[in-house]
Amino acid sequence: MPLLILLLGFFFPRLVIVLLYFFTGWFRAAFDGFLIPLLGFIFLPLTTLWYGISETYFESVQTVGLIIAVLLDLGIVGSKLRD
Numbered sequence: 001m002p003l004l005i006l007l008l009g010f011f012f013p014r015l016v017i018v019l020l021y022f023f024t025g026w027f028r029a030a031f032d033g034f035l036i037p038l039l040g041f042i043f044l045p046l047t048t049l050w051y052g053i054s055e056t057y058f059e060s061v062q063t064v065g066l067i068i069a070v071l072l073d074l075g076i077v078g079s080k081l082r083d
Contacts (some may be wrong), residue, residue, distance in 0.1 A: 013045035020052065030055035044073045 009016045021037070030052045031037045040048030049071040052065045054062045 007053075009049055010046070013049050014041060017041055017045060017049055020049075024057045026052045044070065046073045 005016075017027070018041075018068075024036040025028070027037050035050060037052075047066065050065050051061060054065060070077075
């Protein structure tokens with residue numbers, strides 16, 4: 001089951017962000033306002049998802065995971081621009 005949720009978060013990060021925002025308190029605890037999660041939802045969804053999860057489960061932001069999430073976001077965006 002956790003693998004299924006992980007794959008769902010990778011392939012549909014915006015859907016997972018919306019579900020987590022409305023049904024859990026993860027993003028309310030990780031972010032102070034509404035603007036930063038909204039911008040993250042639009043431009044860097046995997047990074048926003050990782051930041052919310054790492055703030056919930058870990059004591060501080062896990063830098064390696066955050067860097068990987070940013071690179072995945074930029075790779076996804078970059079591959080769509082070339083087509």
